[in-house]
Amino acid sequence: MTDDYLTRIGNLIRDARKHRGLTQAKLADLLKTSQSAINRIEQGQQNLSLEMLARIGEALDSEFVSLGTSGPSHLRVVGETTLSGSIDVKSSKNAGVALLCAALLNEGRTTLRKVARIEEVNRLLEVLGSIGFKTRWIGDEGDLELVPPAELDLDAIDVEAAKRTRSIIMFLGPLMHRAATFEIPYAGGCSLGTRTVEPHMTALRPFGLEVKATEGSYHATVDAEVRPVRPIVLTERGDTVTENALLAAARHDGVTVIRNASPNYMVQDLCFFLTELGVEIDGIGTTTLRVTGKPRIDVDVEYAPSEDPIEAMSLITAAIVTESSITVRRVPIEFMEIELALLEEMGFKYDRSEEYLAANGHTRLVDITTYPSVLHAPIDKIHPMPFPGLNIDNLPFFAVIAATASGATLLHDWVYENRAIYLTDLTKLGADVKLLDPHRVLIEGPTRWRATEIVCPPALRPAVVILIAMLAAKGTSVLRSVYVINRGYEDLAERLNALGAQIETFRDI
Numbered sequence: 001m002t003d004d005y006l007t008r009i010g011n012l013i014r015d016a017r018k019h020r021g022l023t024q025a026k027l028a029d030l031l032k033t034s035q036s037a038i039n040r041i042e043q044g045q046q047n048l049s050l051e052m053l054a055r056i057g058e059a060l061d062s063e064f065v066s067l068g069t070s071g072p073s074h075l076r077v078v079g080e081t082t083l084s085g086s087i088d089v090k091s092s093k094n095a096g097v098a099l100l101c102a103a104l105l106n107e108g109r110t111t112l113r114k115v116a117r118i119e120e121v122n123r124l125l126e127v128l129g130s131i132g133f134k135t136r137w138i139g140d141e142g143d144l145e146l147v148p149p150a151e152l153d154l155d156a157i158d159v160e161a162a163k164r165t166r167s168i169i170m171f172l173g174p175l176m177h178r179a180a181t182f183e184i185p186y187a188g189g190c191s192l193g194t195r196t197v198e199p200h201m202t203a204l205r206p207f208g209l210e211v212k213a214t215e216g217s218y219h220a221t222v223d224a225e226v227r228p229v230r231p232i233v234l235t236e237r238g239d240t241v242t243e244n245a246l247l248a249a250a251r252h253d254g255v256t257v258i259r260n261a262s263p264n265y266m267v268q269d270l271c272f273f274l275t276e277l278g279v280e281i282d283g284i285g286t287t288t289l290r291v292t293g294k295p296r297i298d299v300d301v302e303y304a305p306s307e308d309p310i311e312a313m314s315l316i317t318a319a320i321v322t323e324s325s326i327t328v329r330r331v332p333i334e335f336m337e338i339e340l341a342l343l344e345e346m347g348f349k350y351d352r353s354e355e356y357l358a359a360n361g362h363t364r365l366v367d368i369t370t371y372p373s374v375l376h377a378p379i380d381k382i383h384p385m386p387f388p389g390l391n392i393d394n395l396p397f398f399a400v401i402a403a404t405a406s407g408a409t410l411l412h413d414w415v416y417e418n419r420a421i422y423l424t425d426l427t428k429l430g431a432d433v434k435l436l437d438p439h440r441v442l443i444e445g446p447t448r449w450r451a452t453e454i455v456c457p458p459a460l461r462p463a464v465v466i467l468i469a470m471l472a473a474k475g476t477s478v479l480r481s482v483y484v485i486n487r488g489y490e491d492l493a494e495r496l497n498a499l500g501a502q503i504e505t506f507r508d509i
């Protein structure tokens, strides 16, 4: 029994170490021990003290072992599940975090309606609180009020909270208007391979920003005399980089033209919000944005970010993989059309309601009712493109869908260096997933899912994909360290339980 337990812990440590891309020797360095000790631990041949377990958890940043009730949480999933009923899609993580950063532009009170209560938002609220914002949730629908201080206290920034977010990078654009020099910690978020600050510099240098990467943080200096004299041409059509350019342009006294802008959903929400603040923006939803800035913004503003297309895709995927009929309400259809067209090609049966408008007054929503369907592999490979293409964050869901479909499906994630690799975790649940190279996986279905225990990969969507496969697997599965899921989904387990899933949240000790 003890031996089994040690072997299991050893396997978990090995998986977490590999996910972090560390060799045994490197982990040994971090823990100031020998490589042979790590090898013994991973083989389950070494008794471990609680202290050592906690230190390993910390070194691997995987939270799979720690002490106390605030330790990592895990999910126990009893399958196989058939879902039924209806579920509402929540507002998007990616717009939510952009709007929290945009609140830095406003001297007035910003009220955001129905913000998803996710960990990425919680961390940003800690950061905003640390520099002087007063933030509070109002009611139980996720309304959030943000009141800025007269002066930001940037020296007091909560570095630990900031480092756990990806979105901290979006402080660059707004803070340029508030301070001549400042520091922000390196962004964290999903571990998807190199995501450098360089595209952001292309966007922000024309506004006078220079950034020096120092030990652990970006040191920014702003030359207020420098103004964009030509259109800003983004070197890649990234979402966050477009948002940073918009946040810089919003208070620039003059017109900024941004070319090769991303027209994706979170960028649109940010544009609609900035418009409410009095910034004029032409070209919303296109790749050329013309922004007439407002040097001083002091508006008590209210805005409701739109629904999350990635959460919509997640829920539809859960229905497909569990062969269930459910209604997913409030699907932002403009951002799901290509995914649905492809699913139809694969044999997915569903109904969609008439369109109606989201609370932001712009985004078109529909309700989608799924039906158990017999799926087959698509003829061509599946690859993402910047909007309006198949969303890169939706690609991982096609892995678990392809595993239920008959035939071979090729997924090509040309964007992220690391994300496709995490999809191979599905093999532990019985899927036939071959990694052809770091960007391409070949999936052969259908799959007879079997229950197992897995540590969440350090990437949000692949982690949810594993959870969905666990719903379909007969028996009890365990998914460890689900912070990465909670970073982007509000109460996912509870909301799936309301549809008939059996998922229990638990902690180690």
Ligand SMILES: CC(=O)N[C@H]1[C@@H](OP(=O)(O)OP(=O)(O)OC[C@H]2O[C@@H](n3ccc(=O)[nH]c3=O)[C@H](O)[C@@H]2O)O[C@H](CO)[C@@H](O)[C@@H]1O
Pocket (backbone or CB within 6 Å): 094, 095, 097, 166, 167, 194, 195, 235, 236, 237, 238, 239, 240, 241, 266, 386, 392, 393, 415, 416
């Ligand atoms: C907080 C937020 O909004 N996060 C989203 C945002 O991250 P974000 O905008 O931060 O995306 P990244 O900066 O990571 O860019 C995505 C990757 O795509 C590459 N790239 C992108 C566009 C392009 O035209 N050419 C190109 O090569 C980049 O080099 C990078 O490797 O957009 C990503 C891509 O939609 C999504 O996965 C993230 O969920």
Ligand SMILES: C=C(OP(=O)(O)O)C(=O)O
Pocket (backbone or CB within 6 Å): 093, 166, 167, 188, 189, 190, 393, 460, 461, 488
């Ligand atoms: C990659 C993602 O997030 P982030 O950019 O916040 O890491 C995601 O939302 O899937």
